[in-house]
Amino acid sequence: MRERSVIFFDIDGTLYDHEKKLPRSTKEAVFELKEKGHEVAIATGRAPFMFEDLRRELEIDTYVSYNGQYVVLQNEVIYTNPLNAAALEQLTKAALEREHPIVYMDHEDMRATVPPEHQYISDSISELRVGIFPTHDPLYHQDRDLYQSLLFCPEGEECFYEETFKDFDFIRWHPFSVDIIPRGGSKAIGIEKITERLGFSKSRQYAFGDGLNDIEMLTHIENSIAMGNAKEQVKAVAKYVTKPVDEEGILYGLRMVGLL
Structure with a gap:
């Protein structure tokens, strides 16, 4: 062989x-x-x-x-390699002010800061065709390790987050959605x-x-x-x-x- x-x-x-x-x-x-x-x-x-x-x-x-x-x-x-919890908390506050939903993800589940019927979430997640959608739990990021989160915003609006939150990298995968992962x-x-x-x-x-x-x-x-x-x-x-x-x-x- x-x-x-x-x-x-x-x-x-x-x-x-x-x-x-x-x-x-x-x-x-x-x-x-x-x-x-x-x-x-x-x-x-x-x-x-x-x-x-x-x-x-x-x-x-x-x-x-x-x-x-x-x-x-x-x-x-x-x-x-989990996300920095304190930095994610600050990012969450900024996203709420801008009416940008977030989905928190650990190794078992995903939960959204807003009801998952939000257009950006439904349009993005449905394209994956995985048959599952996040449920609503705005406190899911507290006291647990999260390995990725999703930020939902139109193209170009992630620039604010890239400039402000240096603990993370932001990777766009959909016109409405960006992966948030630990820097590097x-x-x-x-x-x-x-x-x-x-x-x-x-x-x-x-x-x-x-x-x-x-x-x-x-x-x-x-x-x-x-x-x-x-x-x-x-x-x-x-x-x-x-x-x-x-x-x-x-x-x-x-x-x-x-x-x-």
């Missing part, structure tokens, strides 16, 4: 197509990787409870979630926690992604593959570019780099 590798896959626009469906060729490719003895993992901005079905379908128990803030290796939590946190850091434990050399590490939150990951990983549907900034930092997700991009990319 060839030397084992570890392969990290983003979800939306990478494993999932634009309809949030897993292409048959992608599923078959993942299982072929596993049959060859490779380690297959997920690296996503999603919460763990937002991709349980996918993990079960692909029989994957290693993942980087919340853009690197909650990391699990073979069903064991090995790294967490990234998928790359979460991936490093896994590869250090597993002992894979840089040359045996691979990653597939398409979004702005994949840039650090694809920069960090030696064998980085951008999807054909990726943003141009993402393609620019990747070593390889495969076909789009809905044109068997995962299968094509794995063959391109010699893993299948």
